[in-house]
Amino acid sequence: MTFYRRNALLMASLATFALAACHNAGQQASLGSDERPVDEQRIVQSQKDEPGSWLTTGLTYSEDRYSLLDQINVDNAGKLGLAWFYDLDVNRAQEATPLMIDGVLYFSTAWSKVVALDAKTGKHLWTYDPEVPKDMGDKACCDVVNRGVAAWGDKIYVGSLDGRLIAIDRKTGKKVWSVVTVDQSKPYTITGAPRVVKGKVIIGNGGAEYGVRGYVTAYAAETGKQAWRFYTVPGDPSKGFEGDYLKEAAKTWHGKWWLAGGGGTAWDSMSYDPELNLLYVGTGNGSPWSRDVRSPGGGDNLYLSSIVAINPDNGQYVWHYQTTPGDDWDFTATAQMTLADIKIDGKVRKVLMQAPKNGFFYVLDRQTGKLISAKNFVPQTWATGIDMKTGRPIETPEARYKPGKPFVGSPGAYAAHNWHPMSFNHKTGLVYIPTMEIPVKYVADTKYKYHPRAWNLGVNFAQAGLPDDFDARKALVKTQKGRLIAWDPVNQREVWRVEHSNPANGGVVSTAGNVVFQGLANGRFTAYDARNGHKLWEFPTGMGILAAPITYSIEGQQYVSVLVGWGSGYGLTTGFGEEQAGARNAPRRLLTFTLGGKATLPPVAKDVEQRVDLSPEKTWAAAQIQQGREAFSANCSRCHGEAAVGNKVLPDLRYSGALTSADTFKMIVIDGALKDNGMVSFSSRLTPAEAETIRGYISHEARRYWEYQDKKKKN
DSSP, X not given: OOOOSTTXXXXXXXXXXXXXXXXXXXXXXXXXXXXXXBOHHHHHTHHHHOTTOBOSTTSSTTOOOEEOOOSSOTTTGGGXXXXXXXXXXXXXXXXXXXXXXXXXXXXXXXXXOEEEEEXXXXXXXXXXXXXXXXXXXXXXXXXSOOOOOEEEBTEEEEEOTTSEEEEEETTTOXXXXXXXXXXXXXXXXXXXXXXXXXXXXEEXXXXXXXXXXXXXXXXXXXXXXXXXXXXXXXXXXXGOOSSHHHHHHHTTOOSSGGGGOEEOOOOSOEEEETTTTEEEEEOOOEESSOHHHHSTTOOOOXXXXXXXXXXXXXXXEEEEEESSTTOOSOOOOOSOEEEEEEEETTEEEEEEEEOOTTSEEEXXXXXXXXXXXXXXXXXXXXXXXXXXXXXXXXXXXXXXXXTTBOEEESSOTTOSSOSXXXXXXXXXXXXXXXXXXXXXXXXXXXXXXXXXXXXXXXXXXXXXXXXXXXXXXXXXXHHOEEEEEEEETTTTEEEEEEEESSSOOOOEEEETTSEEEEEOTTSEEEEEETTTOOEEXXXXXXXXXXXXXXXXXXXXXXXXXXXXXXXXHHHHHSSOGGGSSSOTTOOOEEEEEEETOOBOOOOOOOOOOOOOOOOOGGGSOHHHHHHHHHHHHHHTHHHHOGGGOOOSSSOOGGGOGGGGOHHHHHHHHTTOTTGGGTOOOOTTTOOHHHHHHHHHHHHHHHHHHHHHHHXXXXX
C-alpha cells in the first residue's frame, strides 16, 4: 500500500492528515533576443558551434554525455564552489537531466513538473504543472519521477506520469498541446525523457511490473498528431499483428502472454544516428518477470530486454539484438545506449555501446546489430560469459529459479547498471559507469495470481526479504557495493574504480578538462580525475543524489548543475533507508557550481521520529502477523520499504499514528481517506481483516525495532 507524502501518517487522528498541494503558476518571461529554435542541424552541430549548450538529454544524439568544456579541469576543480541553488516544491526523488538552451535551464521534477530558470543566476522564470493525479503514484513501480524534457523549435516537451505527452511554450511556460499516449485505464506510466528526431517527438512508457504491453510512439512536434507506433512485444495473435516483425516474435512466446501485456516497455533509453537514419530503442523486462509464468514452455520472448533499431521516418523495424533471451530476472536493456566511432583491431567501427542491468558491457555494430564484443563489468552468478558465435549468454545451471529452487542472482533486479547515465569520454577513450552489486534472491511464487493493480512478478519477495535480525540486516547492507568504474570499451577491461559507501549513486558527466562529475547517495557531489579516478573535490549536498549532472557555459564562465533528491526504486523498496543521507523533509534542489562560487546552503533539521502508543502485541495471533507480513510485502513494500523500514522518502510507518487505531487504519487503507494525497484505497486487493493483519505486522516490527534501539543504547 502507498502512504504518500511526508508526515501524512505520523499524526494520531484523521483530521491531521492534510497535505498542502503546491502549484506554481506559469509566469511569462523573456528568454532574450538571441533565442533560436532547436532543430536537427542545431543538435548535430552543437558540439562544434555551441559546446556551452546542452540541447538534448544525452547532450548529443549519440548520448555520450561528454562535454568539450575545459575551463574547469583537473588543475582547478578543487576551487569549485556553489554559485546558486533553487529549492523545488516536490518532496520526492529527482532523476532529470536539465537542458541549457540560450541561457535558460529547463528541467523536469517529480510529478512531471517542468521548471525554467535563468542559467546564470538561478532566477525563476516559469513552472508548468501538469497536475498529475496523486493516485498515479500507485501505478509507478519506482517513484513518481521524471528523467527530463526535450526541446524542438520553440517548445519544450515532457511526458507526464499519467501517460500524456505535453508541448510547452519555451518562452511563457504555457501548454501548447497535449496528447494521451497510453490507455489510462491500465497501469501505464511515463518517467523517461522524450527525444525529438526529424520533427517527431518520440516517447515510450513503463508499467511492465503491473502488466502492460510496451511500445514507443512518434508525434508531430508542432501539432501532436500521431505519426507511428512501434510495439515491442506481440499482442493477441487472434487479432493479427501490427507488423511482420511481431509475427516472427510471436514464435518465441508460449501460452497466453498477452493477458498480462507481456511487458517490454521502453521506459528510458533512446539514441539516434542521423547518418544511418536509425533510432535505437532499449526495451524492458517481461510481465511477469518469471518466464515460467509469462511464457510456459520457455522461449526467447522477443523483443524483451533488447536493443531495437527503428526507421524514425515510419517506425519500421530494422534489426534487434537481445541482451537477455527469455529474461527471468528483470534484466532490462533500457540503460543508456551510446554511439561512437572507435578503432577496433585497427579499423574504425561505428558502434553502439550499452552496459545494461545484466552486467555485461556490449559493443555492437550499430548499422547491422552484429555483436562485436561483450564482457562482464561486475561479478556474475547467472551467466559465465557471452557466446560470441550466437551472441547469447552462457547461463549457469541454477540461474532459472524454480519452485523449491530459489536462486541468488548477482547482479540482480536492481541492476549492475540501471538508468543512471554513464559517459563516454572521447579524450580518454573510457566509459564511466555507475555500477551496483546488489544480490537478489529469486523465489518462485507458487501462489501467483494476476491482479490488474498489483505487481505481477511471479517472484515471492516475502520469502526473500530482509532477515528479522537487525544486526544481520546491517551485515547484509555491507555486502552491497556501489562504485564508479572507468571501462575501456575497446579492450573490454576495467581501468580504474572508485568505491562508494552505497550502491545506488547518481549518473555522471565527463569533460575535456579530464573531470568526471558524480553525485552520491551519501549526500556528496564529487569530481574525479578522468584518467585515474583520484578525487579532486566534493561538496556536501545534504541529501542523496540520483540524477546526472550537466555542464554548460555562459559569457565565458563554465557551470555544473545537478538535481538533488533521494528516492527512486532502490530508495523506496529496499528497506535500507536508515543508512541514507539527508532528512526526509530536506529540500530537493537544483545546485549549480562554478569556479570561485561563494554561496552556501542553509542547515537542514534532522528527522525526529516520535514513538506512538501501539496496540498490545496480543491483539494479533502469530499467524495473523505472518499473514500481515506477506500482505505487506505484496502490497506495501514497493513504496514503504521491505519489512516496514522507513526509506527517508515516505513516512516511516513504524512511527505512524494510524497504527494506534484499527478504525483509522481501515479508513486509510480500505476506504481511501487519503486518496487525494496518493494513498489510494486497497479495497480491491485487501479485505478489512487483511488490512488489520498488516497493522499488526507493522506494529510488531515497530515494537521489535524500538526494543532493539533501547538495547543498543543500554549497551
